[in-house]
Amino acid sequence: xxxxxxxxxxxTQPSGAPAAREGEWVGxxxxxxxxxxxxxxxxxxxxKVYNILIVFALIVIxxxxxxxxFGTEEQLKFMKDFCLGAVSVFGTMIAIIGTAxxxxxEVENRTIYTILSKPVRRFEFLLGKYxxxxxxxxxxxxxxxxxFGAALAFKEQRMVSALHQQSSGVPLTEEQKQEVHxxxxxxRAEAFDPDLVKAALLILVKLALLxxxxxxxxxxxxxMIFNVIVAVMxxxxxxxxxxxxxxxxxxxxVRWLLAIVPDLGSFNVADDIVLGNPISWVxxxxxxxxxxxxxACVVAAAHFIFxxxxx
Amino acid sequence: xxxxxxxxxxxxVVPAWLMMPLENSIHSENLQLRYGGAKVTSELRDQxxxxxxxxxxxxxxxxxxxxxxxxxxxxxxxxxxxxxYSYMKMVTMLQPxxxxxxxxxxxxxxxxxxxxxxxxxxNRTQAEGIKREREWWDRARDYLQQxxxxxxxxxxxxxxxxxxxxxxxxxxxxxxxxxxxAVAAKEQPQNLxxxxxxxxxxEARAMEKSGDVKGAYQCWKQMWLQDHQKTEQIWTVxxxxxxxxxxxxxxxxxxxxxxNPRSEPASPP
Numbered sequence: 001x002x003x004x005x006x007x008x009x010x011x012t013q014p015s016g017a018p019a020a021r022e023g024e025w026v027g028x029x030x031x032x033x034x035x036x037x038x039x040x041x042x043x044x045x046x047x048k049v050y051n052i053l054i055v056f057a058l059i060v061i062x063x064x065x066x067x068x069x070f071g072t073e074e075q076l077k078f079m080k081d082f083c084l085g086a087v088s089v090f091g092t093m094i095a096i097i098g099t100a101x102x103x104x105x106e107v108e109n110r111t112i113y114t115i116l117s118k119p120v121r122r123f124e125f126l127l128g129k130y131x132x133x134x135x136x137x138x139x140x141x142x143x144x145x146x147x148f149g150a151a152l153a154f155k156e157q158r159m160v161s162a163l164h165q166q167s168s169g170v171p172l173t174e175e176q177k178q179e180v181h182x183x184x185x186x187x188r189a190e191a192f193d194p195d196l197v198k199a200a201l202l203i204l205v206k207l208a209l210l211x212x213x214x215x216x217x218x219x220x221x222x223x224m225i226f227n228v229i230v231a232v233m234x235x236x237x238x239x240x241x242x243x244x245x246x247x248x249x250x251x252x253x254v255r256w257l258l259a260i261v262p263d264l265g266s267f268n269v270a271d272d273i274v275l276g277n278p279i280s281w282v283x284x285x286x287x288x289x290x291x292x293x294x295x296a297c298v299v300a301a302a303h304f305i306f307x308x309x310x311x
Numbered sequence: 312x313x314x315x316x317x318x319x320x321x322x323x324v325v326p327a328w329l330m331m332p333l334e335n336s337i338h339s340e341n342l343q344l345r346y347g348g349a350k351v352t353s354e355l356r357d358q359x360x361x362x363x364x365x366x367x368x369x370x371x372x373x374x375x376x377x378x379x380x381x382x383x384x385x386x387x388x389x390x391x392x393x394x395x396y397s398y399m400k401m402v403t404m405l406q407p408x409x410x411x412x413x414x415x416x417x418x419x420x421x422x423x424x425x426x427x428x429x430x431x432x433x434n435r436t437q438a439e440g441i442k443r444e445r446e447w448w449d450r451a452r453d454y455l456q457q458x459x460x461x462x463x464x465x466x467x468x469x470x471x472x473x474x475x476x477x478x479x480x481x482x483x484x485x486x487x488x489x490x491x492x493a494v495a496a497k498e499q500p501q502n503l504x505x506x507x508x509x510x511x512x513x514e515a516r517a518m519e520k521s522g523d524v525k526g527a528y529q530c531w532k533q534m535w536l537q538d539h540q541k542t543e544q545i546w547t548v549x550x551x552x553x554x555x556x557x558x559x560x561x562x563x564x565x566x567x568x569x570x571n572p573r574s575e576p577a578s579p580p
Contacts, residue, residue, distance in 0.1 A: 069384075070384075071415065073411050073415075074380075074411065074415065077373075077377065077409075077411060078377045078381075081373035081374050081376075081377050082374060082377070084373075085371050085373070085374040088370070088371075174545055174547060175509075175545050175548065178506070178543070178545060179506070182506045186503065239370050242338060242341070245338060255331070256328060256331075259327045259328055259330070259331045259334060260323065260324055260327050260328075262327075263334055263337070263338065264370070265341070265370055266334075266337045266338065266341060268370040268372075270373065271372050271373040271406070272408070274373055275373075275406065275408045275409050276500060277408055283337070283340050286333060286336065286337050286340075287337055289333065290330060290333050290334060290337060293326065293330055293333075294326075294327070294330070296326075297322050297323055297326045297327065298323065300319075300322045301319040301320070301322045301323045302319075304315045304316065304318045304319035304322065305315070305316060305319045307315060308313055308315040308316060
């Protein structure tokens with residue numbers, strides 16, 4: 001019996017019904033992974049916690065368009081900072097809470113036995129759960145980004161119409177007319193900055209990585225609270241890596257130790273984008289490769305621990 | 312520890328070490344981007360409070376800076392100008408790459424606070440008011456100078472400095488120097504809060520004010536000789552100024568952009 005068949009039979013033993021006949025090989029199936037991912041996503045969407053979080057996030061983002069007692073440039077900067085911050089915070093909450101619930105609830109409701117008694121490999125189950133969680137994060141980010149875009153468009157419209165209102169009915173010199181046109185152009189350029197997509201992409205990769213870390217923790221823990229606490233600690237540690245490297249980076253031992261924790265600060269390019277600092281696609285690609293590489297390792301580690309776990 | 316658990320640890324540690332060069336490269340690029348950004352020290356934490364320090368560490372530098380900026384406005388309303396000043400300095404310490412904070416901060420100091428202290432009823436004499444106003448202009452100048460050191464490639468802060476010299480110090484020569492630096496800045500982004508054609512005109516006016524009338528004429532002439540289709544400019548103003556200076560400097564007929572009314576005017580390029 002090879003390792004894969006060992007996996008199949010060990011997963012079925014607790015339920016008492018063998019999933020595959022001895023000697024039968026069940027290969028990896030993407031359709032099974034997708035079926036589990038879909039179910040995971042549907043279950044998560046039906047949860048009250050998720051709905052409350054997403055509704056609250058959308059309200060917070062929409063309310064950002066009401067910064068009005070400052071200048072044009074200030075208002076747009078505050079709005080972008082605030083919205084991207086809200087997307088990041090609510091996305092983090094959804095990623096951690098949504099993923100921390102996955103395995104403990106399956107074990108607690110004993111549904112894991114039903115699933116693993118079918119010809120489903122543990123890796124497929126784990127990957128399906130993870131994909132469901134990533135799908136949830138993606139949909140949430142998409143919703144929040146659409147709301148962010150709408151809020152920006154609304155703000156831009158209000159600013160431009162206020163400007164036209166101020167200038168209408170007043171005889172303007174050619175210089176003043178050009179001034180109005182230039183201001184409108186500046187508002188549009190500030191509001192519809194295509195670089196904001198880069199910020200959203202890196203937030204998505206960061207949240208997918210956080211979800212993978214939470215999944216890894218939940219493969220050896222049975223408590224959802226514990227999963228959340230450990231994930232939050234990794235989140236904080238991940239943001240401190242950059243500062244730690246600057247402070248103690250001279251020591252090779254420290255550098256090697258720090259490399260084990262993902263540098264989550266690398267994914268925060270939102271501030272730079274809002275300030276208009278040029279962030280190249282090459283830099284974004286590097287961070288995405290770094291994030292995906294880390295994510296793959298974490299999912300692989302989760303697989304090794306989960307396949308060894310007594311259920 | 313079973314074989315699979317050892318594998319789990321290995322799969323986490325070994326690739327992480329292999330990715331160290333990539334991580335270092337990303338880190339150094341980030342450092343370049345955030346050049347000059349303040350680190351979260353215990354001193355900074357005491358200044359901004361524990362909650363803000365945590366937000367900073369969690370990567371919300373922009374949100375923290377915005378929040379402090381909004382607070383600085385509250386101190387303006389309360390006429391606590393020194394506190395407003397210290398908050399504005401803190402904000403630029405957090406986000407030194409933001410030209411907006413340097414620009415608006417300096418404007419608050421030189422125009423709003425400067426005026427407010429000059430008419431402050433607590434002034435014993437009018438001279439004291441003038442002296443205090445002048446001190447705020449100097450603060451604004453030093454503040455902008457720091458901004459220019461942090462963001463040397465964009466035109467915004469050079470223009471703000473030029474405008475400060477032009478409007479407040481009434482120093483045409485210094486104003487012209489900074490307007491020229493603004494026009495010559497390496498980066499000319501689309502979303503600038505100032506119009507560069509306006510800065511060009513101001514440069515010519517500042518040159519004339521500082522006594523260099525011939526230089527000012529050359530400046531206006533160069534503006535006129537730009538491609539009118541491709542360059543945004545108020546050509547009627549440029550034409551008027553070129554004509555005025557040609558008359559004033561008595562430029563020979565054959566060297567004029569606009570020969571006298573009886574001759575045909577030179578067509579724009």
